[in-house]
Amino acid sequence: MFIPLSILLLFGCSARINENRVAFDGFMFNSKLKVGLTKKDFEITVLRANRSLSGAKEAGRYEATIYCVNKFGTSDIAWDLDPEDVSAVTSSNSIFIKGRCRI
Numbered sequence: 001m002f003i004p005l006s007i008l009l010l011f012g013c014s015a016r017i018n019e020n021r022v023a024f025d026g027f028m029f030n031s032k033l034k035v036g037l038t039k040k041d042f043e044i045t046v047l048r049a050n051r052s053l054s055g056a057k058e059a060g061r062y063e064a065t066i067y068c069v070n071k072f073g074t075s076d077i078a079w080d081l082d083p084e085d086v087s088a089v090t091s092s093n094s095i096f097i098k099g100r101c102r103i
Contacts, residue, residue, distance in 0.1 A: 022062060025055025031063045040101045042067055050093040057083035060097045068101035076102040 021028055027048075034043045044063050049056030061083045065075045079085075081098040089095060 022059075023055075024058040024062070025052040027051045027055050029056055029059035031059060033063055033067055036100075039071060040103065041098075042100070043096065043098045046095045046097075048093055049089045049095040053086070053089060053095070056089070056095050057086055057097075060095060064097065064099055072101045072103045074101060074103055078102050 029046050029048060029051075031044055031046045034045075036042055042064065044060045046056045046060045046063075064077055068077055069075050077099045079097070079099040081096065083095075083097050086095045086097065
């Protein structure tokens with residue numbers, strides 16, 4: 001009895017987690033955020049960007065905005081490498097952006 005109930009709970013939780021994801025240009029993108037020397041500085045790698053370059057750019061911008069709002073209460077970002085400056089997907093099917101939260 002315990003195992004089937006556990007499986008149902010597990011599937012219920014995973015569905016709820018996916019409800020909070022946002023699609024860009026029709027695709028879900030995973031991204032990795034790395035904090036720089038100070039907490040204001042960040043680097044973001046958006047994975048599987050080969051599916052949609054414009055969608056990947058917006059996913060990176062979204063991730064940066066969420067980070068700055070959660071950490072500093074602002075969505076103002078000074079870009080070192082703006083998503084709009086990214087013109088191609090890397091050989092690892094990713095894009096890379098870099099910026100700083102303005103506080």
